[in-house]
Amino acid sequence: MGEYTKLETVKLEGIYQFCDQFDSQRLELSSDATTVITDFTRRVPQVVLKDVDIDHALYMMVNGHVRSKMVIDHDDTFLGVINSKDLTGRKVLSIAQQRNQARSDLTVEDLMTRKADLHAMPYAMVQLAKIGDVLETLKDLGHQHVLLVDNEGVLRGMISASDIARALHIPVNILQKAHSFKDIFSIIHEHQEMTA
Template sequence: MGEYKKLQTVKLDGKYLFCDQFDSQRLELSSCAVKVITDFTRRVPQVVLKDVDIDHALYMMVNGHVRSKLVVDHDDTFLGVINSKDLTGRKVLSVAQQRNQARSDLTVEDLMTQKSDLQAMSYSMVQTAKIGDVIETLKELGHQHVLLVDEEGGLRGMISASDIARSLHIPINILQKAHSFKDIFSIIYAHQEMIA
């Protein structure tokens, strides 16, 4: 099988207790926000090409255990964000109908949130912020995630409500806000889908 080998395992037939966590602190709303970011200097961002069809993109997300990806073109230029909710449900059918296309012909670019519609925070601001500050910002924006930019204007990272909820073991409900008539119709469709 090549350069990798199977590691030895042990049977869990004794009494086991959880280890003491000397180096880790329980995260709270008052913890430093840096502890919940996806930092692109430490972890390669999850990206998808703009022309990938929506079924393949959803398959990649499910098997990669991620809910969103950054959308790029073939030159790795950042174009927007796509999440798994964008790839399923009424939004897909609505876009397909508006464009008079088959659902199977839609690509990530057709459903993504364009970068011009996204918000970002400076990484330096997040370094002094609390997790609770970020949650309030996400609620105010009505977005599930916010991008981080460095001093040179490069994409430095991302913070998502789902990552915070997972880290703090609490539910976080971010209600989508409408900033235009188009947003109002999108929100109505999303709520109708949840009810159905």
């Protein structure tokens, strides 16, 4: 740590206003979708190994100030995505009960959304899209995020509903879609827990 220097700070007495935004446009639903991309060519993706226990994974997310991570195996192969809701919701107890395991024995792999259940958009398509187009896609899918793939078929990035909400300063509510009776049951229980 000796190569870095502590920077000086100043007191905020007498400071009451924000700067004008001359050099940046306010983001809107009609802004280019590329403004809300987490681009893996500029930012290393947040990853977690598949065999990390759920409490440790949640600790990593909270301390890393992220809501989701890409799940990999020990060969760095992409397996799926895990988010903080997966690690704290009813799904945890349900899976532990189904497997007759203690909650503390569950791993990221037990709760992640598998690659086969995820959706992706071509990066080139997103370059031509607006934020509103991506938001409409997320709502239609019933997913909190969508992955981006480039022409070579590798993961190029991700766009999440929470990133859009943060960038536009608006609430974004993506309703999970049910594809089976089991999904309907899970969604109803999650909704009941949130409103209780």
